[in-house]
Amino acid sequence: MSREQYQPPSTSAGTNFGGTTGASNTGFQASGSGFEDTARPVHYLCGDCDNKVTLKRGDPIRCKECGYRVLYKERTNRMIQFEAR
Template sequence: MSREAYQVPSMGAQTAFDTQGGYGSAMNVDSPSVVYLCGECSARVPLKRGDQIRCKDCGHRVLYKERTKRMVQFQAR
């Protein structure tokens, strides 16, 4: 078995993951923000894709997704 040195793949080909540590421009579309509730101070925290999961007021990292305002109805049988 011959020992060859590891060669880093060339970046000539288009890859889904770019060199800045994120996905390419196809994923950086203006995504809507989702509102979460802070578990510590109950503040409403809007987050977009890629945002840090942390309360902007107190810095707490436990966020709960807000309940939907949409009517949800289950049919009993």
């Protein structure tokens, strides 16, 4: 029994991931215009010198002061509430 080789889906300029063509489709689009949060820098604390390190996507995970590679993400200022049972 032979297996078919995997072929990744091709994305052309006029098609959406919903399987229809045209601009009237309201499904997910390949343009990625709704992902503004990925360019925002994230703040970390160095595990060695406690320096604040700001990293963007693609930056090396390393403290800019001492070169230590263990960084801890700072706690968010946004209120998060969990429901306990």
